[in-house]
Amino acid sequence: MWSIYTxxxxxxxxxxFEWMRNGGVSVDxxxxxxxxxxxLPGWANMPELLVAANYAKRPSFKPLALARKDxxxxxxxxxxxxxAVET
Known part of the structure; x- marks a missing residue:
């Protein structure tokens, strides 16, 4: 679901996102x-890009985003x- 490359x-x-979509995670x-x-920095447009690609992407956070305090x-x-399990 996620990978860390150093x-x-x-x-x-x-x-x-592609792996999760292919594994049956709902679009919602x-x-x-x-x-x-x-x-997070660099991800402001990511929701739109993912929808356009039908979630067939594996976007990465750049160091700038990961350096953010929160x-x-x-x-x-x-x-x-x-x-989380939905009830």
């Missing part, structure tokens, strides 16, 4: 995840919401 020149966190949940993450709170909150 290297000498670049480190990123990648969210695999994917949309909610994309919207929650769109507050990035971990935003990302973990969005993933917790995605994984």
């Amino acid at each position: 290297g000498v020149t670049k480190s990123v966190l990648s969210i695999n 949940r994917l949309e909610r995840l994309a919207q929650a993450l769109s507050v 990035a971990s709170t935003v990302i973990l909150g969005a993933l917790n919401d995605l994984l």
Whole structure:
């Protein structure tokens, strides 16, 4: 569902929307995840890009987004919401 790549020149966190879509995650949940993450730098237009690609994307957060003070709170909150069981 997500991957962390680290290297000498670049480190990123990648969210695999395509894998989740192919695994049966509803479009509503994917949309909610994309919207929650769109507050981070570089992701403002990501919800629209994901819809246009039918969620067949694996976008990554750049270091600028990950360096934001509340990035971990935003990302973990969005993933917790995605994984929460609906009643």
